[in-house]
Amino acid sequence: MSKPKTYSSMIFLLIGVVIGGLAFSNFYKGPEARAFNASEPAVTATVPPARDKAITSLRDLNNAFVDIAAAVSPTVVTVSTEKVLRFRNRSPFASPFFFDPFGDFFGDSNRRRGQDSPEQQFRQQGLGSGVIVSNDGYILTNNHVIAEADSITIRMTDGRTLPAKVIGTDPKTDIAVIKVNAKNLPAIRLGDSEQLRVGEWVLAIGSPLSADLASTVTQGIVSAKGRSNVGLAQYEDFIQTDAAINPGNSGGALINLDGELVGINTAIATRSGGFQGIGFSVPINMARHVMESLIKNGKVVRGWLGVSIQTVDESLAKGLNLDGPGGVVVSQVVENSPAERAGLQTEDVILALNGRKVKDNSQLSADIAAMAPGSQANLTVLREGRKREIAVTLGEQPANFGVRGFEPSPDELLGFTVETLNNRLAQRYDLDATRRGVVVTNIDAVSSAYRAGLREGDLIVKVNRKSVANVTEFSGMLQNAKKGDTVLLQIARNDGTQFLAFEL
Incomplete structure (x- = not known):
């Protein structure tokens, strides 16, 4: 049997999962953040931002972490799911052409008449985490945590258990929004994941392995940003962290030192099946866009360019007579697409989008998808050795975009x-x-x-x-x-x- 696609041949990714020196100075104060509210997006968060403190000793540093964890933990919930699977066992004698010599003897009327056995049910239970983002009950989590669940409940740190309903899901980013019928809930502040810096301290909070381990807090740093080609979702721009996360952490919170939500913990890379220092979180900027679109439109509305693209590696660069790797090459332009109307051509090399350097096809795809239909994408393009600027008015991504046209094996x-x-x-x-x-x-x-x-x-x-x-x-x-x-x-x-x- 062929191996499924993974981060490497030896590494597989866990759902549920979805993870230096001490600086004696003030904590970095990021840009102003907010809590989400469906009807009034600028509503003030119920969890105040972490206060700047002078760090003059190890105890001051310790207390700062303690204060952040205490303030934010009530906004992180345990998500429990249940799915009923129905199974009917087919008897080898379930055919009018078979005679079962034991059917009459044991009084098995089903077998005697060549019928299936009675339907049986199995209850499949799942565990994950979620983050309360509005005081009226909206919760962010991973799509894989609640996918195909028949029932969803959340448990808060104060012991309350509440039923939840699905507002919307987006498998393309592995983000889902659920809601509980409650008011005055603790709501976390949403940060700006673009402002995160590699090396910055972060906390991961969730329910690893068991509901009995709810509100587990671990600490680490931002190991890298913009991780793609991980194999988890269609659109990937992951924050990599070494904060310890394990199965059950999926959907939980990645927090900066201002006590703001900067990522939704999603997966880890591992050879052992357990945590090995490589965790991945969906950036909150991407998750926020998905969440707001799901609540407002009932679906995720994405921008669409209308091209097929490939990352320009060293081999492609040589084949295209380029100076070196970098950017993406247009391998196909969709007929009547925004790209065709703007004049993009096959073999154009896209170097930048709105002034931001294009690293690979995953990054450009995610960036275009995050833009609103009707907005303008300014592309820096290399064509026949000369750079040119092309402005494209984006369309809306078709509903079946990215769907394969064949049945999986x-x-x-x-x-x-x-x-x-x-x-x-x-x-x-x-x-x-x-x-x-x-x-x-x-x-x-x-x-x-x-x-x-x-x-x-x-x-x-x-x-x-x-x-x-x-x-x-x-x-x-x-x-x-x-x-x-x-x-x-x-x-x-x-x-x-x-x-x-x-x-x-």
Whole structure:
């Protein structure tokens, strides 16, 4: 089976996840921030900004972190979801052409008449985090935290449990907005993620691993900005941090030292399955745009240029006779698109958008999508060795933009890969080498299987109630699987077995 796309061949990303020296000086005071309110966007936040304090000792620094955590933690909630999966077991004798000699003897009327067994239900539970962004109950979280959930509840730090409804979701950025029916809630201030600097201290707050660990606060720095090609979403501009985050942190808050929300914690990169110092957060500027559009329009309205583009790497630069890598090359111009009307051509190299240097195709795609339809995009373009400025009036991105025109394969639907159990894998994952089954050797953290609880190192012994001994049998059992089907696995883990059910 082919491996799913990951950050590298050895690294997979976890959902839920969605993570120097001491400067004895005043904390950096960022630009004025605000809390979000659907009807009155400029409403004052209920959580005041952190006060500037003179740091003259380690205890002063410690107290500053304590004060920020205490002020912001009540705005971060635990998000619990439940999905009901329905499964019907097909009897091998469920056919009018089969005679079941045991049906009459055991009084099984279903088998005797060649019918399926009664429908069974499995409740799949999920855990994540969310951030209250308005005092009337709007909450930001990740799309993968609440995707396809039948019911959603949030638990606040004061112990209250409230039902929540989905206002809107955006899989293209992995952002979702939910709402609870409550007033006078603590609401966090929204910062400006553009003003974040690499090396700046940040706090991560969420509910890692268990609801019992709600309001866990970890500290780190901004390791990098503008991370893309991570493989989590269509539009990526992640903040990278080394603040410790783990499964369950997804949808939680990344906070600067002004006590402002600067990111929504989304995933980690790891080889071990646990935190290894590389976490990713959706910048609040991107999340704010998505949130406001979902609430106002019921969908995300994005700008559209109408071109296919490729990052200009060293090889492309040589092929196009350019001085060096940089920018993106236009490989196709869509007919009757804003780009065609503005005069963009195939082989044009876009170097900058509105004066900002274009790093790669992911960055330009995200920047264009964040602009409003009807706004003007000023492009710096290299054509036949000469730079020129081209102004494009953006259109609205089509609803089916970026949707693939073919059905995903079973491998892609599953989101994980397996190998037949052998001595090497038994030693690697501490499994009983005498057992029969297939071992999960890689799993995509955005897959339904991962959300259902499947992990690397699990030994799959049954698929849809049928024993499986090797990869060939496993592939044969799922070769006709399609999107929407429910898969029931029996796995062995830690000297015990358990069932996991998930929908493709």
